[in-house]
Amino acid sequence: MVANISASDWSTDRGEAWRDSMVPLEAMLAPVNAPLIEALDLDAPYRIADIGCGGGETSIAIARNAYPGSSVDGFDISPALIDAAMAKEAYGDVPIHFHVQDAGQPLKEAAQFDRLTSRFGIMFFPAADAAFANLAQWLKPGGRFGFAVWGPPSENPWMSSIRTILSNHIVVPTPEPGAPGPFRYQNADEFVSLLASIGFADVSSASWKDKLAIGGGMDATAAARFALTAFSIGQLLDQSDQITARAAFSELASFFSKHLIDGEVRMDAHVHIVTGAQPVE
């Protein structure tokens, strides 16, 4: 389960685990909102769908940046995360609605949206081709999408270094290439080809590289505790004895202490911002 995280995990345990660490996770990922929102070209009143919206932080950021008269709908398979999103503060003038919805399934009303977006919420479909073909039905002709997905693990040491350090202490399974999981679309060209094969037009990818603050801004000890709790890979330590778990934690905290900037652990990240359009009929 830890090697490959599927949509069914998200609808239950994984969604609840994300909700339990939602505040620091969303603070950590917040810098990705700006390039994603820019890629959406919110230059008119649009109906915008946020796919795999989780606790809704990106949906809210989009609403704050949307053209007057727009609306935002957040969709997620996890009831726990949709409850958390709905509990957030009022969002301003642009209305937001959150829905429990498997993005691999049709909506009651097709072709509703001018924009589709997702921050890391589209990598977990069990049948990706069918799921993206379904999402294509959500977009109006001429509508556009912008998706943020992680680049290769080697360029995302905020995650890959944890895997490397844990593997010094326990057996860490290697994810199957292309299986559901955070690095499923690490190869941007392959992802662009997949989306083009579905029938989307003008599909292309841009790189976003910057440092992310682990947990939104934590010292090395807090960052190690956060990473092993909030990232699913930390569950691998659940079966370990205390001495092994402590040794892995200490090594991670020590590693993080070498990546402090102004007292916060900050690590390189590489995100693909992949954009395209629904052809005009």
Ligand SMILES: C[S@@+](CC[C@H](N)C(=O)[O-])C[C@H]1O[C@@H](n2cnc3c(N)ncnc32)[C@H](O)[C@@H]1O
């Ligand atoms: C890594 S989290 C990202 C959450 C949110 N977009 C964010 O950036 O804070 C992945 C999200 O995708 C959702 N998800 C996974 N499979 C899904 C599916 N088939 N339909 C809808 N949501 C799904 C999960 O429940 C989870 O909220």
